[in-house]
Amino acid sequence: MTWRQTKDAPFFVGYLNAVPKTLVMFLGVFSVCFVAGLGLAALALSSTQNDPGAGGFQWGNRFETAGILELRPYPVFRVPANEEAPARTYMLAGQGKRGVFNQAETHKGTTVSIRGVPVNRGDLTMVQVGRVEAVEGETAEFSPSEAVPLGRWKLAGEICDGKCYAGAMRPGRGLAHKACADLCLTGGIPPVFVSSGSVENRNFFMMADQDGNLLGDEIKSLLALYIEIEGEVERLDDLMVFKVDLATARILK
Amino acid sequence: MSVQYTPVIWNRNKIFYDAVLLIAVALYLYIFIRVGPMFEDVTKPIDGAILRMRAFGSCAFLMLTVILCIGPLARLDRRFLPLLYNRRHFGVMTAGIAAVHANYVLTWYFNFSPTDRYVALLNSNTNYGQLLGFPFEALGIAALIILFVLAATSHDFWLSFLGAPIWKALHMSIYAAYTFVVLHVALGALQGPADPIFTSVVAASVVLVCGLHFATGRMEARRERGEATAKASLQEAGWVVAGELEEIDDDCAKVVTLTEDERVAIFKYDGKLSAITNACAHQNGPLGEGKVLWGCITCPWHGYQYNLADGRAPEPFTEKISTYRLKLIGSTVLLDPNPQPPGTYVEPVEIGEAA
Numbered sequence: 392m393t394w395r396q397t398k399d400a401p402f403f404v405g406y407l408n409a410v411p412k413t414l415v416m417f418l419g420v421f422s423v424c425f426v427a428g429l430g431l432a433a434l435a436l437s438s439t440q441n442d443p444g445a446g447g448f449q450w451g452n453r454f455e456t457a458g459i460l461e462l463r464p465y466p467v468f469r470v471p472a473n474e475e476a477p478a479r480t481y482m483l484a485g486q487g488k489r490g491v492f493n494q495a496e497t498h499k500g501t502t503v504s505i506r507g508v509p510v511n512r513g514d515l516t517m518v519q520v521g522r523v524e525a526v527e528g529e530t531a532e533f534s535p536s537e538a539v540p541l542g543r544w545k546l547a548g549e550i551c552d553g554k555c556y557a558g559a560m561r562p563g564r565g566l567a568h569k570a571c572a573d574l575c576l577t578g579g580i581p582p583v584f585v586s587s588g589s590v591e592n593r594n595f596f597m598m599a600d601q602d603g604n605l606l607g608d609e610i611k612s613l614l615a616l617y618i619e620i621e622g623e624v625e626r627l628d629d630l631m632v633f634k635v636d637l638a639t640a641r642i643l644k
Numbered sequence: 645m646s647v648q649y650t651p652v653i654w655n656r657n658k659i660f661y662d663a664v665l666l667i668a669v670a671l672y673l674y675i676f677i678r679v680g681p682m683f684e685d686v687t688k689p690i691d692g693a694i695l696r697m698r699a700f701g702s703c704a705f706l707m708l709t710v711i712l713c714i715g716p717l718a719r720l721d722r723r724f725l726p727l728l729y730n731r732r733h734f735g736v737m738t739a740g741i742a743a744v745h746a747n748y749v750l751t752w753y754f755n756f757s758p759t760d761r762y763v764a765l766l767n768s769n770t771n772y773g774q775l776l777g778f779p780f781e782a783l784g785i786a787a788l789i790i791l792f793v794l795a796a797t798s799h800d801f802w803l804s805f806l807g808a809p810i811w812k813a814l815h816m817s818i819y820a821a822y823t824f825v826v827l828h829v830a831l832g833a834l835q836g837p838a839d840p841i842f843t844s845v846v847a848a849s850v851v852l853v854c855g856l857h858f859a860t861g862r863m864e865a866r867r868e869r870g871e872a873t874a875k876a877s878l879q880e881a882g883w884v885v886a887g888e889l890e891e892i893d894d895d896c897a898k899v900v901t902l903t904e905d906e907r908v909a910i911f912k913y914d915g916k917l918s919a920i921t922n923a924c925a926h927q928n929g930p931l932g933e934g935k936v937l938w939g940c941i942t943c944p945w946h947g948y949q950y951n952l953a954d955g956r957a958p959e960p961f962t963e964k965i966s967t968y969r970l971k972l973i974g975s976t977v978l979l980d981p982n983p984q985p986p987g988t989y990v991e992p993v994e995i996g997e998a999a
Contacts, residue, residue, distance in 0.1 A: 432702075574753075
């Protein structure tokens with residue numbers, strides 16, 4: 392078959408219901424191939440998607456604990472050790488793409504009870520705060536430990552928003568998620584550095600600038616990219632904090 | 645053909661076309677959203693909204709690929725012409741599927757925030773200066789706007805209102821939309837963790853669309869060279885040699901290229917010859933690749949018809965196209981390269997014994 396119309400070649404006119412028989416056969420085969428091809432493409436694309444990880448909301452495991460709210464520089468919740476577990480430090484987020492700076496400013500340094508839902512991925516836990524209430528009594532005597540410096544490190548990895556990466560979205564990393572991460576950080580959710588190498592067997596680091604202050608718009612161009620960056624690492628109970636020197640940041644790919 | 649505008653003039657072929665399309669799209673979405681995840685090797689399922697976002701987005705991409713292949717396929721092999729007949733429905737459906745994809749993006753990635761979702765969409769990533777991390781959403785928005793404009797102007801009312809050249813030029817922006825979509829995917833989804841299947845599908849789409857257009861371009865160039873006899877041939881007082889009678893099948897045409905933009909279709913029918921412009925008044929369809937049915941030239945794309953002698957659509961239709969004068973010397977057909985005003989009657993040439 393070519394483009395040329397010849398006397399004997401079938402000629403299709405759309406508004407005539409009668410379609411030449413040879414064309415009916417051809418179009419029937421094409422229709423089956425088209426439908427089957429799309430079906431196979433859907434199966435191939437859908438069944439081979441990358442694993443978004445084990446992170447997610449722990450809806451059946453409601454978080455309700457007393458501890459101290461601090462700004463380091465992002466809101467964190469310091470929980471004293473008990474008979475079952477050592478002291479812990481949790482990163483905090485609000486509902487949706489919101490942080491909890493207002494509550495943390497109001498209650499910083501004081502003992503409060505936080506009720507919320509944990510979002511957990513491995514040893515990264517972010518608490519989505521539902522309610523914050525002041526607490527009085529023996530728990531108020533708790534004094535959190537100071538940060539333990541772990542030296543200067545050069546780490547390679549990705550800057551994510553801590554909540555989505557922890558599992559609020561699956562997947563919650565990568566360039567397809569960059570704008571969402573940007574929006575989360577703007578809303579006050581702590582940035583997290585997901586390192587390909589570990590420090591004391593930990594790969595997740597809450598970020599701050601090299602002086603321990605909040606990071607600003609300067610990290611936006613680095614967000615969701617595979618980068619290399621240097622900074623001081625310190626441990627706050629079980630939470631690692633990476634105080635990054637943005638001048639050393641380099642995009643690897 | 646119609647003398648009044650109605651939303652859709654349904655016929656059996658259009659219904660069949662749309663039914664196949666709907667079945668294919670429904671099957672794609674069902675398998676992607678319901679069946680595929682059963683075979684996934686994941687620790688925890690992908691978010692439902694993200695899964696649907698990917699299903700609709702990839703579906704729109706594949707549909708756009710097929711749409712862009714229909715044109716060159718129909719040029720290379722006329723059995724694909726029926727796919728062209730109702731292609732606008734394909735396009736409108738693609739715009740709809742792409743809109744659902746965009747809606748999932750908007751109500752998932754850009755939702756749950758104190759920032760208005762439309763403001764967030766345009767504001768949250770403004771790193772236009774970098775390639776990796778480029779706000780690929782903007783490319784998707786550009787493609788979606790084009791698809792919407794094309795879908796909204798796909799009706800014949802707009803073709804008539806804007807005129808065929810402007811309408812045609814406007815609808816060529818489908819190539820810009822495809823380019824934006826490919827970049828949208830390349831700078832977005834393909835930058836995530838390695839996904840060889842999706843990468844292969846995107847690469848195959850680009851190779852297929854470019855390859856088919858390249859092959860069609862080469863074929864057209866060969867045709868132009870083969871039919872350039874008119875330009876380079878013997879001339880007699882302003883006439884050009886169009887070819888020999890035996891080259892034209894009954895009720896069919898020979899197409900003669902006069903210039904890059906001007907082709908003439910010379911039809912042989914009922915022992916006579918008539919010449920008209922090769923471009924249909926509807927969508928510039930190649931009339932010379934059509935056929936004479938019921939005494940009228942019939943366009944192979946949408947079946948628009950014209951009388952052979954005067955280039956006028958039979959009443960009550962009003963379309964008119966240019967006609968050309970012919971002369972027969974022995975069995976050689978001569979053509980006056982100057983077009984007559986659209987709708988001008990030109991006496992058909994009787995073939996007589998030369999036939």
